[in-house]
Structures are given as C-alpha cells and as structure tokens.
Amino acid sequence: MLTKINHIGIAVNSLDSSIPFYRDQLGMTFEGTEIVEEQKVKVAFFLVGESRIELLEATAEDSPVAKFLAKNGEGIHHMAYEVDDISATLARLKADGVRLIDETPRKGAHNSLIAFLHPKVTGGVLTEICQCGH
Ligand code: CMX
Numbered sequence: 001m002l003t004k005i006n007h008i009g010i011a012v013n014s015l016d017s018s019i020p021f022y023r024d025q026l027g028m029t030f031e032g033t034e035i036v037e038e039q040k041v042k043v044a045f046f047l048v049g050e051s052r053i054e055l056l057e058a059t060a061e062d063s064p065v066a067k068f069l070a071k072n073g074e075g076i077h078h079m080a081y082e083v084d085d086i087s088a089t090l091a092r093l094k095a096d097g098v099r100l101i102d103e104t105p106r107k108g109a110h111n112s113l114i115a116f117l118h119p120k121v122t123g124g125v126l127t128e129i130c131q132c133g134h
Helices: 017-023 063-073 086-095
Strands: 002-011 029-036 040-046 053-060 074-081 113-116 127-131
Touching: 002 063, 002 127, 017 029, 017 040, 017 053, 053 063, 063 074, 086 113, 086 127
Parallel strands: 002 053, 074 127
Antiparallel strands: 002 074, 029 040, 040 053, 113 127
C-alpha cells in the first residue's frame, strides 16, 4: 500500500551548480549528498514538509541519469512513493501483470529499498516505490 509521496527526483547536470538554488533561493532544508553506487548516481536530498526533493547527478557515462540528460536535458526524472512492504507490493504488482524494471528490491539512498516500474505503463512517468530507511 502506498502511504505518501516520498520524493520527486530531478536530474541535473551538476549538483554543485544546482544545490544553492534549492537550498538558498527556495529555502529548502538541505540534508546532504550521497553516492548510490548501484544506481550510478550522486544524490542531494532536500526536505519539504513530509516529502523530499532528490537532485540526481550521473556518476558514470552509462548511468540511467546520464542517458536521461542526454535525451531530455535537466528535468523531472521520477516520482517515488513510499510503501510499508516493498516485497509484498512488488509481488502484487507482478501478479497483476504490471511491467516492472526491478522484480526484487535494490539498495537506494538512506538505506532504503527501492524498485522501479517502467514508464511505459505509468503514463510516461518513471515510478519508484521505496521502503524507506529515514
Ligand atoms: N521518465 C520517463 N520516461 C523515461 C525515462 C524517465 N526517467 N527514462 C526513459 N524513459 C523513456 C524513454 O524516453 C523511452 O521512451 P520512447 O521509447 O518513447 O523513446 C523509453 O522510456 C525507453 O527508454 P530508453 O532510453 O530506450 O531505455 P533506457 O535504456 O534508458 O531505460 C529505463 C529506461 C527507465 C528502463 C532505465 O532508465 C531504468 O531502468 N531506470 C531505473 C533506474 C534509475 O533510473 N536509476 C536512477 C535513479 C536512482 C535513484 O533515485 O536512486
């Protein structure tokens, strides 16, 4: 069961260039950066009420975010919804025939467990579900 929007992911060319706008101009609470090796990204999190904004910078040429930036430029990359039990949610979606990118959870930022649904079945929005560690 989805419990809230955990975060919105925004692909950027450079965290160093983008962080000051979100932190200083928009005044969001900056929570720091983290490299997520498995996803080949470096991320910066900002708290906004109960949700977060995640800025994503690619750490390798074959990162999904590098491919996204090359095709689209900077912009909204994914929506992430929080779930209580990611394995049960994935099993239910799989049983319903939903096209999954990840059939088993992967490691995300903040010790979370994450999995993606393909944008072709979500109205063009790359969709993440996460069981969060924060
Ligand atoms: N949002 C919406 N659509 C997207 C998309 C995105 N972020 N990324 C790709 N697409 C679309 C493409 O535009 C393309 O559409 P068309 O066929 O109409 O042209 C289609 O999906 C297939 O895209 P592709 O470039 O041919 O395929 P890729 O090899 O790039 O794979 C995807 C796309 C979504 C399967 C891949 O990026 C993926 O597995 N993503 C999940 C992992 C990820 O994004 N990790 C980074 C964030 C990690 C984190 O937050 O910690």
